[in-house]
Amino acid sequence: MQLEPFNRSEALSLGVELELQLVNTHDYDLAPYAEDMLRLMAQTPLPGSVVPEMTSSMIEISTDICHSAEDVIRQLTPIREALIRNADKLNIAVVGGGTHAFQQWHERRIYDKPRFRELSELYGYLSKQFTIFGQHVHIGCPDADAALLMLHRMSRYIPHFIALSASSPFVQGQDTQFDSARLNSVFAFPLSGRAPFTLSWKEFEAYFERMTRTGVVRSMKDFYWDIRPKPEFGTIEIRVFDTPLTVERAAALAGYVQSLAAWFLQEQPFEPTEDDYLVYTYNRFQACRFGLDAVYVDPATGQHMPLRDHILMTMTQLEWHSEALNATRALGELRTSVEANRNDARWLREKQGKERLLAEVVRQAALRFRGGS
Amino acid sequence: MNLTNFINEMLGFWSEWLRPSAGLPTVLWSLLLAAAAVSGHVVQRYLGFPKVVGYSMVGAVFGFAGFEGAIWPLRGISLFLLELGAAVVLFEAGGRLPLRWFRHNPMVLVQSLLEATLTYFGVLWMLRLLGLPDPVANPIALMAIVASPAVLSRVIMDTRASGPVTERAMTLATLNTFYALALGYAQAGLIERAPQTLLQKLYPVAVVLGLSFVIGGILALALRMALRFMSPTSENTSILLLALIAAGAALTAHFGGSAPLAALVGGVLLKTLNPKPWAWQRQLGTAASLLTMLMFVLVSMVAAQADWTLPVASVVLAVIGIRLFAKIAGVAIANPGSGASWNQAFWVGCAMSPLSSIALLIASNFTTASPLLGTMITQVALPSILLMEVLGAVLATVAIHAVGESSVPWAPQAFSTTEDTQR
Numbered sequence: 141m142q143l144e145p146f147n148r149s150e151a152l153s154l155g156v157e158l159e160l161q162l163v164n165t166h167d168y169d170l171a172p173y174a175e176d177m178l179r180l181m182a183q184t185p186l187p188g189s190v191v192p193e194m195t196s197s198m199i200e201i202s203t204d205i206c207h208s209a210e211d212v213i214r215q216l217t218p219i220r221e222a223l224i225r226n227a228d229k230l231n232i233a234v235v236g237g238g239t240h241a242f243q244q245w246h247e248r249r250i251y252d253k254p255r256f257r258e259l260s261e262l263y264g265y266l267s268k269q270f271t272i273f274g275q276h277v278h279i280g281c282p283d284a285d286a287a288l289l290m291l292h293r294m295s296r297y298i299p300h301f302i303a304l305s306a307s308s309p310f311v312q313g314q315d316t317q318f319d320s321a322r323l324n325s326v327f328a329f330p331l332s333g334r335a336p337f338t339l340s341w342k343e344f345e346a347y348f349e350r351m352t353r354t355g356v357v358r359s360m361k362d363f364y365w366d367i368r369p370k371p372e373f374g375t376i377e378i379r380v381f382d383t384p385l386t387v388e389r390a391a392a393l394a395g396y397v398q399s400l401a402a403w404f405l406q407e408q409p410f411e412p413t414e415d416d417y418l419v420y421t422y423n424r425f426q427a428c429r430f431g432l433d434a435v436y437v438d439p440a441t442g443q444h445m446p447l448r449d450h451i452l453m454t455m456t457q458l459e460w461h462s463e464a465l466n467a468t469r470a471l472g473e474l475r476t477s478v479e480a481n482r483n484d485a486r487w488l489r490e491k492q493g494k495e496r497l498l499a500e501v502v503r504q505a506a507l508r509f510r511g512g513s
Numbered sequence: 514m515n516l517t518n519f520i521n522e523m524l525g526f527w528s529e530w531l532r533p534s535a536g537l538p539t540v541l542w543s544l545l546l547a548a549a550a551v552s553g554h555v556v557q558r559y560l561g562f563p564k565v566v567g568y569s570m571v572g573a574v575f576g577f578a579g580f581e582g583a584i585w586p587l588r589g590i591s592l593f594l595l596e597l598g599a600a601v602v603l604f605e606a607g608g609r610l611p612l613r614w615f616r617h618n619p620m621v622l623v624q625s626l627l628e629a630t631l632t633y634f635g636v637l638w639m640l641r642l643l644g645l646p647d648p649v650a651n652p653i654a655l656m657a658i659v660a661s662p663a664v665l666s667r668v669i670m671d672t673r674a675s676g677p678v679t680e681r682a683m684t685l686a687t688l689n690t691f692y693a694l695a696l697g698y699a700q701a702g703l704i705e706r707a708p709q710t711l712l713q714k715l716y717p718v719a720v721v722l723g724l725s726f727v728i729g730g731i732l733a734l735a736l737r738m739a740l741r742f743m744s745p746t747s748e749n750t751s752i753l754l755l756a757l758i759a760a761g762a763a764l765t766a767h768f769g770g771s772a773p774l775a776a777l778v779g780g781v782l783l784k785t786l787n788p789k790p791w792a793w794q795r796q797l798g799t800a801a802s803l804l805t806m807l808m809f810v811l812v813s814m815v816a817a818q819a820d821w822t823l824p825v826a827s828v829v830l831a832v833i834g835i836r837l838f839a840k841i842a843g844v845a846i847a848n849p850g851s852g853a854s855w856n857q858a859f860w861v862g863c864a865m866s867p868l869s870s871i872a873l874l875i876a877s878n879f880t881t882a883s884p885l886l887g888t889m890i891t892q893v894a895l896p897s898i899l900l901m902e903v904l905g906a907v908l909a910t911v912a913i914h915a916v917g918e919s920s921v922p923w924a925p926q927a928f929s930t931t932e933d934t935q936r
Contacts, residue, residue, distance in 0.1 A: 164675065166609050168790045172676045172918065180852060228617035229852045231680060247673065247920045496744060499790035 143348040143360070146284035146341060149374030150205070152402055152465070153280035156212050156394050157202040158383050159193055159273040160223070161235040168502040170197035170243045170271065173232050174251055180226040187215040194256050195248040195271045197240075205280075209395025209470035216387040224510050233506035236390075237484065238273055238308025238322035238382025241498040245269045245312070266329065272322040275305060275381035277394050278373055279401045284341035286405070291335060291367050291376045292412035293404045294397075295420060296439055298366055298380055299427035300451050304474060305381035305393055306431045307484030313498060319431030319485035322382050323424070331357070332364040333421075337414045344369070366424075380424075385484045385508045388473070395462065395470030400454070402461040410440065431485055432478060451478050545575055546803070549810050557671060561923055565667045565809055565906040572810035573899060576817025585815050585895070586880040586887065587873075593763065598808030599663065599870045600762045600776035601755065601801055604732075606662040606687040607780020608791050614684070620851035621681065625688040628843025628862070629658045632689075635839035639831050640893075649889045652879045655700065656872040656894055657836045658693040660686040660865035663805060664902060668867075668909045676918030678857050682864035682909070685844070687777065690871050694774040695722050697875035701882045702769070724770030729778030732761045736779075737786045745791060755800060773871060809902065812873050816899035819891060829896045833904075840865045857916060864912040867905025868898050 164171040174196045181190040181199075188203040201223070203215040223234045248268045250260045260267040281287035306319035318324070326332050338344050351357040360368060370377045378397060384390045403409060416439040426434035427447060436447040455475050462471045477483065487508075491501045549571040556567035587595060615622045636657040640650035665686050669679055699717035735757055743750045761779065762772035784791070819825075841862030848858040876894040880887025914923045 164680065165611060165614075166680075166790065169675070171680075176677050176852065176854075179854070225617075226852075228614075230677065231611050231614040231618070231684075249917070249920070252917075495789075497746065497789065503788075503790055 143345045144371050146287060146369070146371040147374040148283075149280035150207075151280050151282040151286075151405060152207075152398055153375075154206040154208070154212060154394055154398050155203055155278035155373070155375065156206070156216070156390060157200055157276040157278075158216075158236075158387070158390055159198055159200045159275070160383060161237065161240050161273055162197050162199065162227070163233050163235055163240070163502060163506065165231055165233055168233070168499040168506070170195075170240050170248070171232050172196035172249055173230055174199050176230055177223075177226060177232075180229065181222060184222045184226075186219050186222055188219060190219070192251045192253060192256075194251060194259065194267060196251045197243075197248065198251075198271060198273065206394075208466040209391045209398065210466050212394045213388060213391035216391060220387050220509070220511075233503075234509055235502060235506045236273070236307065236383045236385040236387075236509050237488065237505055238306070238320060239311050240271070240273075241310035241488070241492075241502055242313040243271065245271060263329070266325075269325050269328070272308070272325050273383040274322065274379060275383050275390050275393065277378045277381065277397045278370060278375035279378070279397055280373075280375050282405070284344075284369075284371070285339065287369050287374075287376050288339050288341060288344060289412070290401060290404055291369060292337060292339065292416065293410065294367055294376065294378060294400065295334065295412065296416060297400060297454070298420070299423040299434060299436055299447055300454065301378060301380050301393070301397070302382075302424065302427035303431045303434060303447055304396070304451065304478070304483060305384055305389075306428070307382040307385055307488065309485045309489055310492070310498060310501075315489070315492070318429050319483065320382050320428045323380060323428050326364055329364045331362055333366065334417060335363070335365045335368060337412075337417065339412070382484070385487065385505055386511070387509075389484070392470035392473045395465070395467035396455075396458075396474055398465055399458040399462040399467050399471060402465055403458055406461070415439065431483055432481055448478055448481065541580070545571065545580070545810060546807065549806055553806070563668045563671045563906045563910050565664055565671075566903050568806050568809040569813040569899070569902045569906075572813030573817040575810075576814035580814065585818050585877075585891065586884075587811075587815060587877050588881070591811060592877065593766070594804075595808055595811055595870055595874060596766060596772040597759055597762050598804045598811075599773040599874060600758050601804055602663040602666060602808075603687070603690065603773045603777040603871075604754075604758055604780040605791075606666065606683065606690070607777040607782075608784045609683060610687050610777075610781050610784070611684065612781065612785065618852060620847055620849075621684065622688075624681075624844050624847040624851060625685050627847045628685065628840050628865070629689045629692050631839040631843040632658050632836055635835045636832055639835045640828070643828055643831060645828070645889070645893075648883075648886050649893075652697070652700065652876065652886075652890050653832065653893050653897075655693055655697045656875045657832060657868075657897075658689050658696075659868060659871045659875070660689055660840065661867040661869035661871060661902070661905065662686045662690055663808065663871070664867035664869050664906050665864065665909055667805065667809075668906055668913065672910060672913050672918075672923075673920035674913045674918045675920070676916065677853060678860050678864060678916045679913060679918050681853065681857070682861045682912070685861065686865055689865075691774070691777060693875060694771050694777070694871065695725075698771040698774065698878055701875070701878035721770055721774065724765060724768055725774040725778050728761050728765045728768075728770065728775040729780075730782055732757055732775070732779035733782035733786060736783050740787055740789075745789070751798075751800075771874075773874065808870050812870050813899055813902055815873065816895040816902070819895035819899070821896060825892055825896060828893050829900060832893060832897055833901060837863070837866050860912040860916050864909045866901060866908045868901035869905075872898050 162171055162173045174192050191200050193200050201219050206212045227234050245268045248271050250256050281290050302320050308320050308322040311321045336347055366380045367378050419437040419439050432448045434447040435444055436450045437444055462468050491504050549568045552571045553564035553567035556562045557564045633654045637650050637654040698721045702717045765772040765775040844862045845858045879890050913919050
């Protein structure tokens with residue numbers, strides 16, 4: 141099977157997908173309302189789309205093509221309002237966050253769709269454990285080779301994305317000690333992790349063909365990489381973000397990615413190498429485990445430094461680009477939270493420390509998604 | 514030495530160790546509950562039916578056999594146990610009654626009012642058609658409004674169900690229980706009197722509601738205060754809850770109100786005062802399960818004492834048929850705009866078919882108020898309750914599985930080899 145050609149897209153255009161939790165309003169456990177929610181959402185004209193996800197307590201919303209973080213929030217806001225309105229009608233709540241704090245994976249039901257059934261048969265219990273919630277950011281690339289170059293440059297910033305978006309400290313009722321435990325579930329899939337190092341689309345096509353010949357892979361969808369090219373959109377798709385607790389933070393994260401991409405395209409600040417990946421897994425683990433308190437190993441110099449400092453440093457580097465992209469407010473919000481050493485994982489832990497009841501933490505997270513706190 | 518002499522000698526030998534005990538009734542009741550527990554397990558594991566069916570079967574068998582543990586009309590400790598069991602279930606159901614939902618989706622309230630009204634008038638019409646006088650038909654029609662939250666919640670637990678149909682059926686069942694209790698207890702007080710004016714008719718309803726609100730309010734406030742310093746996940750909080758519900762039930766009954774209604778109101782008020790998620794269910798655990806099992810056994814045991822004849826059976830079947838039709842029709846007519854599909858509306862109507870303790874309590878009130886009319890009410894009410902405790906539980910299970918809201922497959926667990934991962 142051949143890889144489809146890399147379509148044209150506007151460089152630095154943006155697209156955001158958010159996987160969201162549907163919970164009941166009684167004990168705030170996940171509730172299988174995806175079908176009902178999709179039926180009601182279909183009645184409201186909105187930008188982007190709303191689609192089902194692997195299990196019946198999840199839905200995925202996405203924006204149309206955006207050009208800035210402001211554009212993203214302009215699209216996500218009416219979608220959120222419609223979600224809240226329909227959730228109220230169904231007596232459920234919509235919640236962000238990378239994991240549901242206390243759901244039991246074995247109670248989940250696979251959404252009735254051929255692809256999900258197929259995946260469920262292949263992956264067994266892993267498919268139910270895949271009831272995790274991420275944000276995907278697409279960034280438009282000028283051409284296929286530029287996309288691969290962008291992908292491998294972006295890989296150095298995977299820890300930054302993880303720490304900034306981390307919102308999955310609780311799994312099955314326990315504090316995992318990780319800020320982002322969600323990515324541990326992704327790691328169980330055989331085709332997860334990093335993309336192979338190649339900067340030429342021709343070589344990537346050859347790799348894809350070799351993989352399809354083995355019968356392990358049929359389409360790009362079978363790769364669960366942290367960042368993967370999306371030839372049909374002409375983008376690369378960054379998939380390591382936990383879904384934040386608010387759409388405002390989701391838009392801010394998209395603005396950060398777009399500013400980085402602009403920096404890469406306009407200044408060509410460094411050349412990625414295969415050796416970047418020597419510290420990739422270690423940095424990724426550090427960010428998942430410690431969030432903003434992680435240690436970051438610079439792949440180029442081998443220097444160890446607090447990830448928080450490195451994030452702030454990149455934000456300073458990106459100032460000019462973020463201004464040009466109308467992302468100053470987005471980066472400002474992120475910078476403030478990093479300086480205060482706060483991310484959503486910390487917010488969730490603080491609430492649990494106060495309430496001592498995870499269901500109440502989920503309820504408050506649902507209020508936060510509505511813009512209530 | 515023959516066997517009789519040997520036993521007498523042994524008994525004589527033991528007699529000096531014999532002490533006063535709780536007595537034979539306690540032993541019989543304990544064995545009855547043990548049999549119900551085994552039966553519930555077997556029925557679920559080997560037949561795939563809800564456990565409630567097993568409990569009801571044991572109760573019915575003992576009832577048919579003439580076990581004198583619960584005499585109709587209920588009074589004393591058996592009445593209190595039944596009221597307490599219903600109160601615990603309704604307190605929990607009240608806490609699940611989402612008042613804000615009706616603001617965002619008033620069609621759910623319309624569905625509730627419509628299905629309750631249609632059920633009442635449908636059953637009343639059918640009974641009049643079959644020649645029953647109004648004073649008998651009216652209590653039975655009131656009783657038919659109830660869709661047992663007790664049975665439904667047990668079925669939901671057994672099937673580990675969650676989803677739109679499950680939630681809506683539970684909400685509608687709680688609401689129609691509220692209507693039936695308020696009207697049923699009030700009218701029972703009037704059965705031997707003939708109120709002339711509207712005020713005279715409304716007065717008893719206001720008294721029952723008022724009393725229930727006062728007791729329910731006190732219950733909610735007491736628990737709200739306790740929750741300021743006690744964890745909802747603590748076992749002690751659950752015991753406090755059970756103890757307060759029991760005290761509330763005894764007080765309400767003493768003052769002439771409805772214990773289950775007070776508990777329901779208490780649950781609603783507590784949830785309003787304390788919107789945090791509830792963690793009672795898991796903590797109440799075995800104590801609450803024992804209480805509800807006792808309730809099902811008691812209901813079926815009492816209901817089995819009815820006189821079963823062919824004419825009675827036809828009336829009962831007609832009542833059950835029209836009730837089911839009215840519930841489905843009521844939910845379906847008000848379905849547009851309620852956020853549910855037609856398929857879901859149909860199965861919500863079916864899931865509301867169970868009848869159980871609340872209906873029995875209403876019937877019991879009428880019987881106590883007027884033994885003469887009570888006999889006629891009992892003739893139809895008791896068989897209907899028994900039949901719909903069992904059939905209703907099965908139909909509710911079918912409904913939950915039909916809409917794919919169960920987390921366990923419906924094959925008997927003993928024969929199930931793989932876990933069902935598909936809807």
